[in-house]
Amino acid sequence: MEVVGYLKTTQLIVGGQLGALFKEHGLQAGEFDVLATLRRAGEPYALGPTKLFEALMISSGGMTNRLDRLEKAGLIVRVPNPEDRRGILVSLTEKGLELIDRLIPLHVENEARLLSALDREEQETLNALLGKLLDGLDEG
Template identity: 65%
Template sequence: MNRVSVAIDQWRQEIPELDLLPMELTARLNTVSRHVSAQYLEPFFQQRGVQPREFDVLATLRRAGEPYALTPTQLFEVLMMSSGGMTNQLDRLQKAGLIERRPNPADRRSMLVSLTDAGLALVNETIPQHVENEARAFAPLSREEQQTLNALLAKLMDHLETE
């Protein structure tokens, strides 16, 4: 029996009239997220010399399409990161030679962050391996179960993000 089940069983004994399903769902989502991160994502990216949040920046630039460039504001809005956190990520990635900052030709007041050739190569090489790694985390679920879970989580996210 896992820790969430033990805690829920204890609460059911102490307050049997309480509907604990919301607590159970929240605990399971948090626990799954922590496990996927600790067991799959963090070791995967550590082997490649980047942190997961740094790779998020690189991948966001890559999926933006050519010329693989966005403003820092666009990046932190998409990644839901503070501007200070974004600056730290960008500083590390620039020092590693994976991104560059240059003046924005469309707006002289802003900068563009773009992938370097090394950054583009890293993302292109890593994305297929990253998806395979994530697939291992969800392997206990059938393809149909994964699709159902995905649809339910998307519905929940839509509600939470519009509330």
């Protein structure tokens, strides 16, 4: 019970700290994830909606809501897919690219700060243990 309690409390604190940074920049955590995924895709920073929701492991309905908010904010656009007339691509706008490029270093700093109670070796051990736990949960 103690381990699960620590996991739950850690998730709440870490989620809140990450969310606070995103909120300062007008985003929700899920919206940051979309922008970061498009950025990682490389130029032209575009993916189909299916690739996006598979990469982020959310429902297509949840993805549509995120995309609607990001499009309204001018951070992404939906454009016809030149390889599939029936499909669309979700692409970062210049404003979206500038925001995510500014936000990623701040996010990495924030994560480092959140993990600073652990030295590098401890972080690697925790990473391995959490990975093992998740693998076991996926099998069960």
